[in-house]
Amino acid sequence: MQTILGANGQIGAELTRYLHDHVTEDIRVVSRRPARIHDTDEPVVANLMDADATADAVQGSEIAYLTVGLPIDSALWEQQFPVMMANVIAACQKHGTKLVFFDNTYMYPRTSQVQSEDTPFQPAGRKATVRAAMATMLLREMDAGTIEAVICRAPEFYGPGKTQSLTNSAVFDRIRRGKRPVVPVSAHTERSLIWTPDASRAMGLIGNTPDAYGQTWHLPTDPDRLTYEQMIGIASDVVGHRIGYTTVREPVFRLGGLFNRSVKEASELLPRYRVDNVFDSSKFTTRFPEFSVTTYREGITAILG
Template sequence: MQTILGAGGAIGIELAKSLTAYTSKIRLVSRNPKKVNDTDHIISADLGERAQVFEAIKGSSIVYVTIGFPYKLKIWQQQWPKFIKNVIDACIEHNCKLVFFDNIYMYDPNFLDGMNEETPINPPSKKGKIRVEIAGMIMEKVKKGELEALIARSADFYGPNIKNSSILTEMVFKPLSTGKKANWMASLNYKHSFTYTPDAAKATALLGNSSQAYNQVWHLPTAKNPYTGKEWIETIAKEMGVKPGIQVASRLIVKIMGLFIPIMREMPEMMYQYDRDYVFNSDKFDSHFNFKTTPYLEGIKEIVKSDY
């Protein structure tokens, strides 16, 4: 049995599709789980409760953590460390492997241009400090030989059918689709990588089912040569057949946007990712696996075809 904790999000749904290449025994766990594949096992659980985490993991060979707690600092501080401790304890007790889907908030902001698995850890944000803590909890148990686990890191992600967890969807696709100007934070002139969600999910499934991938950190496959903010907006607008209206959002404007767009409320402390080149390197993955990464233009075309 391979289990996904947080199965209803953008990554969890795509991961459930991808795991069918390796097993027909897939367990989806969330508050209101829905089958992605006909053979899926579903468990409704409050993953904030230790006993329910243990019950959800019981009988699993591999556990994937793709849960996304509400994007609020206080909730992250309260929930992430407690949840990860429970998952680690349950995986150790039930002798199962752990695959943790992570982001890059923990990296030193001075090294975001070409960031890889060796990029210095020095988060400038409070959310980043939480990511350092929980990744450290996992790798500490790995180093002690108590847990077999891997960390799969993604850049900001984009993809079809993402409702409210992608900055690119909220800032560009949705406004342009309703005749409004696209938004971008800080500056239009810097490159910004985005990881395509179907690629991220396929790669996470591949890592989870590759014994040699464990006990280390991996960057998930991401297209090279990312667009600048201006190029992202112009390319998306062209594919949508609309004018590329643009509004650059200052810190004040981002705060105002947060009154109407929940994900934007917590973005001011993350704006450093948009005032410099943000280029994600996945050469380690690319050199180990035969994987075709989706080009940016192809990903944009697929999103335009979908319901965002």
């Protein structure tokens, strides 16, 4: 039995498909409102804020994947994410279940330095502080030998379906609707984006590789990083006409944040767009050379084609 905690999002859904097709059909999908993708999926209703419900959801699982997401709301993250992490760790310890944690890069420095698995945490902002605390909580238990776990870390998403990210909503979703894309801060800094199906496939592969445990892994991205201007150029090729764009500078975001809570919450992330984002996933590609990474052109074509 392999269990996906937070199975309704794009990452959880893609992971379910990967496990079903390549690993096992004995899959438990857990969320507050779980939905089957395959007839063989076992849906379980659970609130990960409830320790007993979390333990019950994990019981009988060889591997549990923590892929749960929350709306971008700092207060909600502070209230819920650490509790969920503590409950999932305790549940896996209780049942002897391996844990695969799907993590992000919010805790990394907001600089153009290369981000590797050894990059020290330098959280800036409330959401980054929460994510650093979650990863640190798990690393502490891993170092103590109380849990067999692995951290799979991904940069910003782009992708099909229900993929949620600033890049999807501001750029590709707007292009799909025939609207002018909006670029955050700069169209000329290089971005490391991960195609969501790649993230899920890679996480499922790592989770079912025994010698991958006890480590942090950067999930695979196209090493040929592009700027937003270059991505929009590819999008122009795909749709067959030139696409213009509008760059929204940080002062405009800050002004908008005075009137819109969602814009205010997103503003914490904006310094990351001032400089190149260089996410190094060479550790993964060296260990798993047969893994096929989706190129930006392939991904953008799949979204818009």
